[in-house]
Amino acid sequence: xxxxxxSRIQFGLTISFHYIFPPLSxxxxxxxxxxxxxxLKTRNPLFQQMTRFWVRIFGLTFALGVASGVVMEFQFxxxxxxxxxxxxxxxxSALAAEGIFAFFLESGFLAILLFGWDKVSPxxxxxxxxxxxLGAHFSAIWIIVADSWMQTPAGxxxxxxxxxxxxxxxxxxxxxFNPSTxxxxxxxxxxxxxxxxxxxxxxxxxxxxxxRHVEFARTSMKIGLIVAVVxxxxxxxxxxxxxxxxxxxQPAKLAAMEGHxxxxxxxxxxxxxxxxxxxxxxxxxxxxxxxxxxVHGDTTKPVTGLxxxxxxxxxxxxxxxxxxxxMVGVGTILIGLSLLGAFLWWRGSLFEARWLxxxxxxxxxxxxxxxxxxxxxxxxxRQPWIVYGLMRTAAGVSPSVTAGHAVASLVLFTLIYLLxxxxxxYLLDQKIRHGPLADDxxxxxxxx
Amino acid sequence: MTMGLDLHVxxxxxxxxxxxxxxxxxxxxxxxxALHLLTRKDEHRRLMINAxxxxxxxxxxxxxxxxxxxxxxxxxxxxxxxxxxxxAFMLLFCMLIFRAVAIEFRSKLPGRRWRQVWDxxxxxxxxxxxxxxxxxxxxxxxxxPLDAQREFAGSFLGLLxxxxxxxxxxxxxxxxxxxxxxxxxxxxxELHEIARGxxxxxIIFFTVCYGLTTMATLLYVPHMSQxxxxxxxxxxxxxxxxxxxxxxxxxxxxxxDFLAFLSSGATMVGLMALVAIGIFPNxxxxxPNPELSLTIYNAASSPKTLxxxxxxxxxxxxxxxxxxSSIYYIFRGKVKLDxxxx
Numbered sequence: 001x002x003x004x005x006x007s008r009i010q011f012g013l014t015i016s017f018h019y020i021f022p023p024l025s026x027x028x029x030x031x032x033x034x035x036x037x038x039x040l041k042t043r044n045p046l047f048q049q050m051t052r053f054w055v056r057i058f059g060l061t062f063a064l065g066v067a068s069g070v071v072m073e074f075q076f077x078x079x080x081x082x083x084x085x086x087x088x089x090x091x092x093s094a095l096a097a098e099g100i101f102a103f104f105l106e107s108g109f110l111a112i113l114l115f116g117w118d119k120v121s122p123x124x125x126x127x128x129x130x131x132x133x134l135g136a137h138f139s140a141i142w143i144i145v146a147d148s149w150m151q152t153p154a155g156x157x158x159x160x161x162x163x164x165x166x167x168x169x170x171x172x173x174x175x176x177f178n179p180s181t182x183x184x185x186x187x188x189x190x191x192x193x194x195x196x197x198x199x200x201x202x203x204x205x206x207x208x209x210x211x212r213h214v215e216f217a218r219t220s221m222k223i224g225l226i227v228a229v230v231x232x233x234x235x236x237x238x239x240x241x242x243x244x245x246x247x248x249x250q251p252a253k254l255a256a257m258e259g260h261x262x263x264x265x266x267x268x269x270x271x272x273x274x275x276x277x278x279x280x281x282x283x284x285x286x287x288x289x290x291x292x293x294x295v296h297g298d299t300t301k302p303v304t305g306l307x308x309x310x311x312x313x314x315x316x317x318x319x320x321x322x323x324x325x326x327m328v329g330v331g332t333i334l335i336g337l338s339l340l341g342a343f344l345w346w347r348g349s350l351f352e353a354r355w356l357x358x359x360x361x362x363x364x365x366x367x368x369x370x371x372x373x374x375x376x377x378x379x380x381x382r383q384p385w386i387v388y389g390l391m392r393t394a395a396g397v398s399p400s401v402t403a404g405h406a407v408a409s410l411v412l413f414t415l416i417y418l419l420x421x422x423x424x425x426y427l428l429d430q431k432i433r434h435g436p437l438a439d440d441x442x443x444x445x446x447x448x
Numbered sequence: 449m450t451m452g453l454d455l456h457v458x459x460x461x462x463x464x465x466x467x468x469x470x471x472x473x474x475x476x477x478x479x480x481x482a483l484h485l486l487t488r489k490d491e492h493r494r495l496m497i498n499a500x501x502x503x504x505x506x507x508x509x510x511x512x513x514x515x516x517x518x519x520x521x522x523x524x525x526x527x528x529x530x531x532x533x534x535x536a537f538m539l540l541f542c543m544l545i546f547r548a549v550a551i552e553f554r555s556k557l558p559g560r561r562w563r564q565v566w567d568x569x570x571x572x573x574x575x576x577x578x579x580x581x582x583x584x585x586x587x588x589x590x591x592x593p594l595d596a597q598r599e600f601a602g603s604f605l606g607l608l609x610x611x612x613x614x615x616x617x618x619x620x621x622x623x624x625x626x627x628x629x630x631x632x633x634x635x636x637x638e639l640h641e642i643a644r645g646x647x648x649x650x651i652i653f654f655t656v657c658y659g660l661t662t663m664a665t666l667l668y669v670p671h672m673s674q675x676x677x678x679x680x681x682x683x684x685x686x687x688x689x690x691x692x693x694x695x696x697x698x699x700x701x702x703x704x705d706f707l708a709f710l711s712s713g714a715t716m717v718g719l720m721a722l723v724a725i726g727i728f729p730n731x732x733x734x735x736p737n738p739e740l741s742l743t744i745y746n747a748a749s750s751p752k753t754l755x756x757x758x759x760x761x762x763x764x765x766x767x768x769x770x771x772x773s774s775i776y777y778i779f780r781g782k783v784k785l786d787x788x789x790x
Contacts, residue, residue, distance in 0.1 A: 077530025088523020099513030100764035111502035398531035
């Protein structure tokens with residue numbers, strides 16, 4: 001088999017698995033800050049109980065995030081050595097900054113969050129919670145700076161260095177604030193908030209349906225719902241901005257997202273559809289002129305299509321189209337579910353609407369699907385480039401890694417991640433079953 | 449070769465400091481893992497895991513950050529080492545994952561079998577990680593085949609040469625000694641006495657390994673002592689390292705566990721300094737063609753990037769050190785099991 005394809009599959013597998021956890025940490029960070037601030041303000045033990053419960057869930061997602069993330073930090077070197085040599089001067093800085101500013105902060109203060117309840121004052125504990133949340137967001141900032149530079153490279157020049165020609169930094173701030181950093185950062189962080197908000201909604205709804213920890217579940221649900229409403233609505237706005245940045249800087253990706261082939265013609269948007277790349281046609285239902293409207297504010301203005309690019313410069317169309325459309329669909333459903341919950345809360349019947357609670361129990365999966373497919377759209381849409389317009393993916397792979405090596409590591413990771421995933425679900429389930437009063441239960445069996 | 453304090457030399461030092469920080473911090477929790485199966489009592493095993501409980505995550509971050517710094521400052525080295533030692537690093541990552549999972553899951557269920565399986569995973573993974581890290585270091589000291597493009601041109605089995613394996617075993621011994629001192633520092637009563645016994649044995653184990661490694665290095669890796677012959681002042685480093693090792697049993701004898709721990713940390717600083725003095729200015733020595741080596745000059749990022757990274761490190765590292773030491777201070781004292789324990 002082809003080492004390039006194997007390395008791509010491995011990267012995709014490891015990043016997808018890893019990306020289950022950081023969004024939960026980022027979003028739970030915000031929710032924990034809210035809960036603990038309410039505790040400090042009201043001194044109501046209920047809020048402390050909530051904080052303690054969600055800290056434990058946070059600890060679990062963080063541990064899995066670290067375990068799966070160590071691999072990510074080194075995988076550019078192991079499988080993408082040629083890429084690393086070419087962009088290390090630019091790209092490496094962002095990764096190093098992530099380590100220094102984000103990981104230390106998050107992991108250090110998490111120790112206080114988890115194990116420091118009786119060792120520090122409530123204020124110091126609150127400060128630690130803020131630092132952990134901040135660390136999680138710093139991590140998002142630097143990794144998105146790095147990834148956005150691959151999408152819309154800026155602030156660099158390609159020069160002959162000692163051993164080979166490579167990209168070097170000219171303007172650091174132009175690298176950091178490259179054209180897509182801000183829109184992608186806000187969109188990603190909001191996606192993360194939704195992931196955590198819907199986890200809180202799901203667990204709370206489960207307790208309400210089972211009539212357990214009712215007071216705890218109602219209050220948690222309200223906090224989750226507020227975050228869900230804010231994040232899902234803002235996602236719509238940032239998604240729109242993001243689309244315009246893609247239109248301007250990565251027209252081939254935008255064309256693939258909507259399956260738009262004519263080199264220059266007004267373009268519509270599909271609700272759903274199927275792209276035939278051979279016939280250069282989309283079968284589906286959509287709104288004509290909508291894409292032109294979103295990009296230019298005018299339904300008749302032309303949008304650059306795929307045939308404007310030579311075939312070797314086009315991303316795979318149907319996968320990008322499908323990923324994008326399912327993501328948009330999921331986003332829309334999340335807005336609907338959040339607003340519906342908020343409406344029923346206002347009407348005072350939220351906690352009796354068992355059908356909605358049942359939907360919430362399972363809706364925890366939706367933001368995960370949306371986040372994964374969002375990344376998928378962004379990264380597959382960037383193909384065939386590893387750095388857009390600058391370096392092809394096939395040129396970035398490690399020359400010294402054989403197909404045999406890549407198969408071995410791929411099998412190893414698949415097995416380990418399967419095990420890890422099963423254990424994660426098992427432990428999450430255990431923690432949820434024990435509930436917020438689990439303290440007593442844990443003492444009982446630990447002391448056995 | 450210039451010895452001036454230019455950006456390249458500073459970054460050579462900074463990456464060295466990050467790796468030393470990693471060795472000292474993750475070294476003790478890997479060591480605790482390596483010793484884990486030596487006590488059969490469940491309570492002891494729980495105490496040992498909880499002694500590293502609040503900090504092992506953060507300790508691993510040092511490795512991640514050292515990797516990031518290597519990528520940013522010396523991308524050629526990052527690319528050559530990690531793609532060249534591919535299978536070795538993949539094994540290391542899998543063991544690191546396994547180890548994290550074992551810590552997290554071991555105490556979740558009371559079943560004997562369940563705990564035995566995770567105990568074994570935790571301990572074997574800790575030994576495996578220490579060994580592989582040592583083997584990687586051994587190969588960097590020994591030299592590896594590189595081609596004209598600076599790609600690794602050797603094989604996985606070639607990495608498992610006797611010298612590298614010796615350095616690997618020495619690393620395991622070093623971490624076990626360091627971990628034993630940490631256990632003594634963090635526990636009281638019966639386990640404390642057991643840990644004192646481990647310290648005695650691991651010091652002997654380490655001293656024997658260290659002696660063998662030193663002899664092998666002097667005999668078979670003469671380039672490592674070249675700088676010491678050229679600048680005899682560097683001879684102070686091995687002397688101080690030996691004194692640091694010798695001081696450990698002394699501090700333990702007087703029950704000053706914390707000073708013993710510092711002494712063991714100082715030993716690691718000394719050993720890393722020895723490696724740094726030996727390989728400078730090479731980062732990856734090419735054997736048999738030394739002219740193809742990756743040095744701090746040909747493997748580095750541009751001066752501009754090195755300067756930017758220096759500013760980032762200058763802002764970030766003092767803050768990290770400040771709160772990391774505060775956190776260690778908050779968790780000082782003997783470990784006790786409570787409701788939040790593993």
